[in-house]
Amino acid sequence: MTAATNGPVHKNSVANILKNLESSITCPQCSGVYKDPRLSVCLHSFCCKCLEQLWSHHSSKHSFRCPICRTEEIAPVEGQTSRISDSPSDLHLNRILELSKVNKLKEQHGVCDNCKETTTLEVFCFDCDVFLCSACNGAHAQMTVKKKHQERKLEEFQSEDYDTLYKRPIYCEHDRKDLEGIEFYCPVCNVYMCGLCNIVDEEYHATRDIQEVADRSKVEIAEKAAIVRGNVARFEREFKTPRNGWRKSIGASTR
Numbered sequence: 001m002t003a004a005t006n007g008p009v010h011k012n013s014v015a016n017i018l019k020n021l022e023s024s025i026t027c028p029q030c031s032g033v034y035k036d037p038r039l040s041v042c043l044h045s046f047c048c049k050c051l052e053q054l055w056s057h058h059s060s061k062h063s064f065r066c067p068i069c070r071t072e073e074i075a076p077v078e079g080q081t082s083r084i085s086d087s088p089s090d091l092h093l094n095r096i097l098e099l100s101k102v103n104k105l106k107e108q109h110g111v112c113d114n115c116k117e118t119t120t121l122e123v124f125c126f127d128c129d130v131f132l133c134s135a136c137n138g139a140h141a142q143m144t145v146k147k148k149h150q151e152r153k154l155e156e157f158q159s160e161d162y163d164t165l166y167k168r169p170i171y172c173e174h175d176r177k178d179l180e181g182i183e184f185y186c187p188v189c190n191v192y193m194c195g196l197c198n199i200v201d202e203e204y205h206a207t208r209d210i211q212e213v214a215d216r217s218k219v220e221i222a223e224k225a226a227i228v229r230g231n232v233a234r235f236e237r238e239f240k241t242p243r244n245g246w247r248k249s250i251g252a253s254t255r
Contacts, residue, residue: 125151127151
């Protein structure tokens with residue numbers, strides 16, 4: 001079964017993202033680089049802390065209006081289980097931040113995902129999903145001698161490497177060290193999991209194939225989008241008709 005990715009990406013879209021990288025990773029609230037980007041109810045993205053500050057600053061009777069689209073949102077009530085930190089993470093922006101991270105690590109030190117030392121990082125391993133320093137990469141090469149992993153030196157990253165980094169699978173968040181792509185969704189627990197977790201960890205709930213869930217969701221989104229477009233077209237017609245009639249009556253009265 002094919003591991004799930006973050007969805008279809010149009011041709012050359014990653015190249016376009018790289019051209020506008022700085023503007024793509026800038027939070028509209030603090031004007032800084034996104035830190036832990038989260039989605040609001042209206043699907044606009046902010047840093048997690050910025051979203052918390054927006055709720056606090058704009059709260060009135062536990063609600064506020066999105067500063068971008070002015071959509072009314074309901075703020076979490078103190079004492080309830082709902083928290084801003086529970087707002088969904090923006091996968092798309094997190095992937096873009098990783099593209100930016102590669103560019104930065106070409107020029108400055110970073111934290112090795114294996115030894116946790118802050119040093120010059122040498123490669124990214126697509127199979128292990130880690131950035132490695134020179135020493136750890138040497139050990140990594142010895143461990144994977146029988147099964148060659150796909151890796152690339154950061155200084156040699158090309159457009160196709162950025163594309164692969166952006167589109168790589170979404171991995172299961174289990175505690176085991178092995179990386180497994182998500183394959184199933186449990187609607188009861190609202191979690192995604194790999195095939196092994198579906199057998200070992202799932203509490204006898206009826207899980208669904210992730211591709212089937214994605215295909216069904218696409219159809220539902222397309223149907224709702226068609227309804228919205230129809231409503232927009234109707235509102236535009238209704239808005240224009242009285243205005244045109246009003247203009248005609250004014251024109252007739254001035255003759």
